[in-house]
Amino acid sequence: MLMGFKIKNYRSFNKLQHFSMLAGKVRNNENHIVEMSKHKILKFSGMFGPNGSGKSNLILAMSLVQSIINDGIDTIINNQYFRGKNNTPNKDSYFEYEIAINEKMYSYGFEININKKTIVSEWLIDMTKTTEKIIFERDTKKGIINSDLKPKNDYFNVCLLEMKNNTKELFIKEMTRRLFMSNNTDPFFKDIKSVFKFLIFDTIIIRPTAHKLFDIDYIKKKDKILKILAALDINIIDIVPEDCDIKKIENKLSTEVFNDIKKDFDLLAQKDRDAQLTLRIENDLYIISKDKNDEYSIQSLKFVHANTNELFGAFDESDGTIRILELIDILISQDKLFLIDELDSSLHPVLVDGLLKIFLNSNVKNQLIITTHELKTLNFDLVRRDEIWFAEKNAMGETHIYSLEEFKDVARFDRKIDKAYMEGRFGAIANIDTKYEN
Numbered sequence: 001m002l003m004g005f006k007i008k009n010y011r012s013f014n015k016l017q018h019f020s021m022l023a024g025k026v027r028n029n030e031n032h033i034v035e036m037s038k039h040k041i042l043k044f045s046g047m048f049g050p051n052g053s054g055k056s057n058l059i060l061a062m063s064l065v066q067s068i069i070n071d072g073i074d075t076i077i078n079n080q081y082f083r084g085k086n087n088t089p090n091k092d093s094y095f096e097y098e099i100a101i102n103e104k105m106y107s108y109g110f111e112i113n114i115n116k117k118t119i120v121s122e123w124l125i126d127m128t129k130t131t132e133k134i135i136f137e138r139d140t141k142k143g144i145i146n147s148d149l150k151p152k153n154d155y156f157n158v159c160l161l162e163m164k165n166n167t168k169e170l171f172i173k174e175m176t177r178r179l180f181m182s183n184n185t186d187p188f189f190k191d192i193k194s195v196f197k198f199l200i201f202d203t204i205i206i207r208p209t210a211h212k213l214f215d216i217d218y219i220k221k222k223d224k225i226l227k228i229l230a231a232l233d234i235n236i237i238d239i240v241p242e243d244c245d246i247k248k249i250e251n252k253l254s255t256e257v258f259n260d261i262k263k264d265f266d267l268l269a270q271k272d273r274d275a276q277l278t279l280r281i282e283n284d285l286y287i288i289s290k291d292k293n294d295e296y297s298i299q300s301l302k303f304v305h306a307n308t309n310e311l312f313g314a315f316d317e318s319d320g321t322i323r324i325l326e327l328i329d330i331l332i333s334q335d336k337l338f339l340i341d342e343l344d345s346s347l348h349p350v351l352v353d354g355l356l357k358i359f360l361n362s363n364v365k366n367q368l369i370i371t372t373h374e375l376k377t378l379n380f381d382l383v384r385r386d387e388i389w390f391a392e393k394n395a396m397g398e399t400h401i402y403s404l405e406e407f408k409d410v411a412r413f414d415r416k417i418d419k420a421y422m423e424g425r426f427g428a429i430a431n432i433d434t435k436y437e438n
Helices: 055-071 154-161 171-182 185-198 223-231 246-250 253-272 320-332 350-363 417-422
Strands: 001-006 017-020 035-036 040-044 044-048 094-103 104-113 117-126 133-139 144-146 203-206 212-213 238-244 278-280 284-288 296-304 309-315 337-340 369-372 388-393 399-403
Touching: 001 055, 017 296, 017 399, 035 144, 044 055, 044 117, 044 350, 055 094, 055 171, 055 185, 055 284, 055 337, 055 369, 055 399, 104 185, 117 185, 133 185, 154 171, 171 185, 185 203, 203 320, 212 253, 212 320, 223 238, 223 246, 223 320, 223 350, 238 246, 246 253, 246 296, 253 369, 320 337
Parallel strands: 044 369, 044 388, 203 337, 337 369
Antiparallel strands: 001 017, 001 094, 035 040, 094 104, 104 117, 117 133, 133 144, 212 278, 238 296, 278 284, 284 296, 296 309, 388 399
């Protein structure tokens, strides 16, 4: 589970900002807490703020971490460092996860120079005990590598030494790649494998885009999905796969995007040779798998409504229904971190409220972090004070993030928080000039 995330010098983030999922001293909704590694960790957090405040940049930063781990630093887009007033293009950028896995706590992070497209430093630290244990660390500027661990063989040390001055690839990816290729099951590498799995396979980022690949098997989990759709008053009573020619997908995408999707599929399928993943292209949904000959197999998802024998394609469904279908994994999977940008996109406020209530009252061991403008979420009957965060930009163009927990005296449990927010009691709201004249 995510305990915290730190970021510096990325997009609208200039000075170091720390987002935390650790529970405060709030006593209501204690079922929203999961205890791990002697810490109380929240299942949910919602980020509020006006358009352009930088709240989406927090999720983009976590998405960037995944991209650099998977594909190296050269995939980064130029000029993504802080470009506000008095910016320094060659200043290093900082990204750090604080994670709880298997009753252990880790800090994993790296520094990069976005302008030069180089990795500056990288580290993985076991923080479970009072005395921290360095699993590995490296500094490419100083040419330093270090570890407090003493492996039984040189497999680990050889890789670390070879990566000593590598400014393009991350050690955690290269070490995991070698372990996967060699089928190495040495328990010595459990820490590295666990953190890599959390960052790449168990962190699911959902942003409003025209096409995406996600790990939901709508056929194997159909019964549970249909029950959830019924609970949300969505008129779908069956889901049917229909064979489809792969050329239908190719014709809808550029060659580059299509090849990227196949590459992403092969990466996600590493954990399950029989994986069936779902591809969304605008409002079409397709199941992708591989047959016995290692060829791609494609099926189009069709839906059955009550009181009709017709099959409906995903393109026949509303944007809100498609949005629910791509978000539904938060209720059917386990032990994943979901980061959802603009949860309320295409969704009626009642659907947003219902989806969150089902999630927060469920027994699923997932975490959910959202950005949203939906004020119905600002309700102490639904969420805790420490689950609400705000993003606000100052005159320098810098994003500052902070928790409602900082307003303990103002944010009383007998107060209507949505009303107090709209009145500007907590900041992070647009200052509209209603006296504007042409």
